[in-house]
Each structure stands twice: as structure tokens, then as C-alpha cells.
Amino acid sequence: MQLTNRSKVVVKKEMSWAEKLYLPAIFGGMAITFKHMFKKPATVKYPEETREVSQVYRGVHVLKRDEQGRENCTACGLCAVSCPAEAITMEAAERKKGEEHLYREEKYAAKYEINMLRCIFCGLCEEACPKDAIYLTDRIIDSKYTRSGFIYGKDKLVEGVAPEERVDISKRKKKYEFS
Amino acid sequence: MLVAILFKTILIGIIFLVSLGIAAYSTYAERKVAAFMQDRVGPDRAGPFGLLQPIADGVKMFTKEEIIPNASDRILFILGPCVFMLTALMMSAVVPWGKSFEFGGVEFSLQVADINIGILYIMAIASIGVYGIMIGGWASNNKYSLLGAIRASSQMISYELAMGMSIVAIILMTGSLSLREIVDGQMHGHWNVFYQPLGFLIFLICAFAEANRAPFDLAECETELIGGYHTEFSSMKLGLYLFAEYVSMFISSAVISCLYFGGYHFPGIDSLDLPQNIAAIVSVAVLFAKTFFFIFFFMWIRWTIPRFRYDQLMKLGWQILIPLSIINIMATGAWMTFVK
Numbered sequence: 001m002q003l004t005n006r007s008k009v010v011v012k013k014e015m016s017w018a019e020k021l022y023l024p025a026i027f028g029g030m031a032i033t034f035k036h037m038f039k040k041p042a043t044v045k046y047p048e049e050t051r052e053v054s055q056v057y058r059g060v061h062v063l064k065r066d067e068q069g070r071e072n073c074t075a076c077g078l079c080a081v082s083c084p085a086e087a088i089t090m091e092a093a094e095r096k097k098g099e100e101h102l103y104r105e106e107k108y109a110a111k112y113e114i115n116m117l118r119c120i121f122c123g124l125c126e127e128a129c130p131k132d133a134i135y136l137t138d139r140i141i142d143s144k145y146t147r148s149g150f151i152y153g154k155d156k157l158v159e160g161v162a163p164e165e166r167v168d169i170s171k172r173k174k175k176y177e178f179s
Numbered sequence: 180m181l182v183a184i185l186f187k188t189i190l191i192g193i194i195f196l197v198s199l200g201i202a203a204y205s206t207y208a209e210r211k212v213a214a215f216m217q218d219r220v221g222p223d224r225a226g227p228f229g230l231l232q233p234i235a236d237g238v239k240m241f242t243k244e245e246i247i248p249n250a251s252d253r254i255l256f257i258l259g260p261c262v263f264m265l266t267a268l269m270m271s272a273v274v275p276w277g278k279s280f281e282f283g284g285v286e287f288s289l290q291v292a293d294i295n296i297g298i299l300y301i302m303a304i305a306s307i308g309v310y311g312i313m314i315g316g317w318a319s320n321n322k323y324s325l326l327g328a329i330r331a332s333s334q335m336i337s338y339e340l341a342m343g344m345s346i347v348a349i350i351l352m353t354g355s356l357s358l359r360e361i362v363d364g365q366m367h368g369h370w371n372v373f374y375q376p377l378g379f380l381i382f383l384i385c386a387f388a389e390a391n392r393a394p395f396d397l398a399e400c401e402t403e404l405i406g407g408y409h410t411e412f413s414s415m416k417l418g419l420y421l422f423a424e425y426v427s428m429f430i431s432s433a434v435i436s437c438l439y440f441g442g443y444h445f446p447g448i449d450s451l452d453l454p455q456n457i458a459a460i461v462s463v464a465v466l467f468a469k470t471f472f473f474i475f476f477f478m479w480i481r482w483t484i485p486r487f488r489y490d491q492l493m494k495l496g497w498q499i500l501i502p503l504s505i506i507n508i509m510a511t512g513a514w515m516t517f518v519k
Contacts, residue, residue, distance in 0.1 A: 029483045034479070036215070039218050045220070
């Protein structure tokens with residue numbers, strides 16, 4: 001199957017005298033490198049500028065809250081089961097009286113950890129989630145000095161209650177509404 | 180007499196500092212040129228446009244831990260980089276950097292030593308340069324260092340022959356071994372490169388090989404030999420090796436300009452009848468412009484052509500360049516005898 005029309009058929013023939021000199025080929029190569037000196041560099045000067053990413057980019061996860069600021073997650077464990085990299089662990093707990101404003105249902109995740117070094121950002125966890133709780137966002141993980149720094153707990157994953165701390169996932173959510 | 184000695188001392192100091200300064204900024208230029216040719220930006224964090232990068236590199240080199248392997252020969256291990264740097268700097272002594280200045284009726288020549296065998300001196304010093312690599316590689320007591328050193332010495336010896344013979348053709352044309360006379364013989368645009376294109380090509384290729392630059396960097400060859408002769412070196416000793424490479428690149432660019440591109444002469448400027456001191460300054464600027472072009476050329480080649488295989492290197496040196504340079508000598512001799 002021909003994918004591009006740039007492929008060249010290899011012919012093993014004697015080189016001509018001019019080709020054996022190699023000088024024309026060398027000058028040709030030098031012309032190419034000289035031309036490249038005036039091309040725009042492909043470099044993105046991170047962190048001053050960041051690369052533009054897709055609107056449905058799969059970056060660091062967020063654990064969503066509902067409109068009243070209650071956590072959606074019920075610690076059912078479907079995300080952990082679906083995770084091909086086995087990056088997600090959690091511990092479930094029962095909601096006590098007086099915690100109704102914190103958790104939407106009777107069961108919630110007391111501990112929820114994603115190992116970002118294991119995660120392959122495939123997005124299967126958000127596909128598996130029946131409670132609209134976990135989504136991938138367009139944020140990327142920061143660099144750390146230790147491996148333990150890459151294990152993200154609830155403190156980093158759950159979005160804030162205040163409206164300005166909410167993470168917008170409408171673009172990714174739309175993706176699932178179509179399918 | 181005292182004034183002359185004082186002037187020469189100052190001149191030596193200036194040439195020393197300028198060589199080191201240009202070598203330092205060649206490292207910056209090399210990284211920038213490489214970056215531009217590969218559609219990258221290059222160093223741009225230290226200072227505006229990364230201009231302080233060589234200083235940062237120097238500080239890094241000086242503050243790194245210095246390791247001398249137990250199995251190495253301590254004295255030779257320290258001597259190696261010193262010899263390499265010394266020979267690289269010594270070459271600058273006979274290069275005529277410009278026309279003479281004149282103050283109060285006394286003429287000050289911008290050449291440290293106008294010896295009448297200037298070219299032989301350069302060839303001799305270039306040959307000694309291999310000792311720096313050989314000693315360093317041998318003293319390291321490391322197989323990769325030794326392999327790099329052996330490659331470097333055999334390569335330099337092979338290419339010196341062709342280099343010397345390509346210069347013979349120039350000596351035939353000029354009738355002098357003094358660099359200043361060779362430069363002055365190329366006034367009014369009669370550059371040697373137009374009369375000796377083949378000789379120039381041979382000399383240029385050999386200059387690349389002598390400077391251990393790509394495509395002839397088999398002595399370092401980081402993809403095969405880790406670092407070649409400087410594998411075991413660290414801290415400023417490694418810095419000296421890397422630095423001396425750029426010094427010798429600068430000096431050989433100056434020598435190429437002097438031998439083939441009219442040195443400090445430029446067609447049109449000589450006939451302007453400038454006052455002597457201004458003419459001297461202009462001539463220095465002209466030589467440096469040519470030198471900088473060749474430094475750029477060295478880098479341009481490095482980032483274009485891949486490294487030779489070892490057998491290709493030997494074949495090119497012995498079976499192609501040496502016969503060609505002999506033919507070049509004979510053709511020049513015949514032309515000088517029968518035509519001129």
C-alpha cells in the first residue's frame with residue numbers, strides 16, 4: 001500500500017564520476033542547512049509560552065463536585081478497575097450525619113490517589129465513571145524532585161467549592177454526550 | 180629597543196586574550212549555529228540572547244569536581260591538556276594580524292614574530308598538537324581514550340602530508356616561506372584561492388582534520404568512543420581540551436585567510452590611500468572578518484556532514500588527497516616554469 005508519493009525506489013547502480021567526487025552532494029547539503037538557518041524555530045519557550053493543546057486534551061484529572069459543592073464520587077471503584085495502568089487506588093467510607101453538605105451520596109472516597117507516573121492518560125476512568133465524578137483536564141503535571149510527589153491525593157484532585165475554583169470540563173463532557 | 184620589547188609584550192598579551200575571548204564566544208556561536216541549522220533557538224537564558232553563556236560554562240567547568248583516575252599517570256595526565264592548549268596558542272605567533280602602525284616615526288608590526296620560515300613553523304606546531312591528545316589519551320589508562328588518541332595521531336600524521344604538499348604549491352608561486360610576504364603577494368585581489376583552487380580544497384580538508392573537527396572528529400567520536408581521548412578528563416582539564424579545539428579553529432581560520440584569501444588585504448581598500456594607522460585598523464578588521472567567516476564555515480560543515488568511517492578517512496587521506504596534492508605541485512611547477 002502506498003501511503004505517500006515521497007518513497008523512492010532503491011537502485012543499486014555505479015556512481016558517476018561527478019557523484020564519486022561527493023562535492024556536489026556536499027554543497028547540496030550545505031545549501032539545505034543554510035536554508036534552515038532562516039526558518040522559524042520550532043521551539044516553544046516553556047514556561048514563558050505554552051504549547052496550544054486540544055480542547056479535549058487529556059491531562060491531570062479532576063474530581064468534580066455537584067452544583068451544591070458536594071463530591072460526586074461514591075468510591076464505587078469502577079475507575080480503578082478500568083484503569084489499564086492500575087494507577088488509581090481508593091478507600092471508601094460511609095457518610096456520617098451532618099456530612100450531607102460534603103458528599104452527595106451515602107458512600108464517599110475517604111482516600112483517592114492517582115499515581116501520575118503510572119497513569120497513561122487514556123481517559124478510560126472517566127468513561128467508566130457512572131457518577132460524573134472524574135474527568136481529565138487540559139492541565140499538565142508539574143515536575144517534582146521525588147517519586148512520592150507524583151502520587152496525587154484528594155487535596156490535589158478534588159476541585160474547589162468556590163465558583164472560580166471550579167474546573168471547566170464541558171468540552172470533554174460534550175464528547176460523551178455525542179457517543 | 181625597550182619600546183619594541185614593550186610593544187611586543189603587549190601585543191602577545193592582546194593576541195592571547197583575543198584568542199581566548201574568540202574561542203569562548205565560538206562555543207556560544209557553535210551552539211547558536213547548530214540550533215539555527217536545526218530549527219531550534221539555542222542558548223538564550225543567560226543574559227540577553229544567551230550572551231553570558233560562555234561565562235556560565237566557564238564557571239561550571241571551574242567548579243566541577245576534579246577527578247584524576249588512580250590508574251592514570253598523574254604527571255602526563257596533567258601535562259596533556261596543557262600541551263594541547265599551548266600548541267594551539269603558539270600558532271598565533273607568526274600570523275600577520277594587520278598592516279603596521281606608526282607612532283612618532285617608529286613602525287610597530289602587528290605580527291609577533293616575522294620569521295622567514297613562518298609556514299614551516301605553523302606546520303611544526305600543528306604537528307606537536309597531536310602530542311597533547313596522545314599524552315592525554317595514553318595517561319588516562321582507558322581503552323576508549325587510547326583508541327581516540329591512536330585515531331587522532333594517525334589521522335593527523337596522514338593529513339599533515341597532504342597539507343604540507345598543498346602549501347608547497349603556494350610557496351612555489353610566492354617564492355617565500357614568510358607568512359607576511361605570502362599575504363603581501365596577494366594584493367589587489369590576486370588571492371591565492373583563484374590560482375590554487377585545488378590546493379585550497381586540499382588545505383581546507385586537511386585543516387578540518389588537523390583541528391579534529393567534524394567530519395573528522397574520530398578522535399572524540401562520542402557515539403563510539405564515549406569521548407575519545409578526553410573520556411577520563413573532568414573539570415577545567417576537560418575545559419582546556421574543549422577550549423583548545425576552538426582556539427586552534429580560530430587560528431587555523433586565520434591561517435587559511437592568510438594563505439588563500441589575501442589575509443588583511445581586500446581589493447579596493449589598498450588603493451584608498453588611507454593614513455597608515457587607519458589603514459592598519461581597517462586591515463585588522465578585514466582579516467578578522469575573513470577569519471570569522473571561516474569559523475562559521477567550520478561550524479557549517481560540522482552541522483552538515485556526518486562523520487567519516489575510519490577506513491574512509493584513511494582512504495581519503497592517502498589515496499586521494501596526497502596524489503592530488505602531488506599533481507597540484509607538478510602542475511604549479513610546470514606553470515611557473517613554462518608559462519610565467
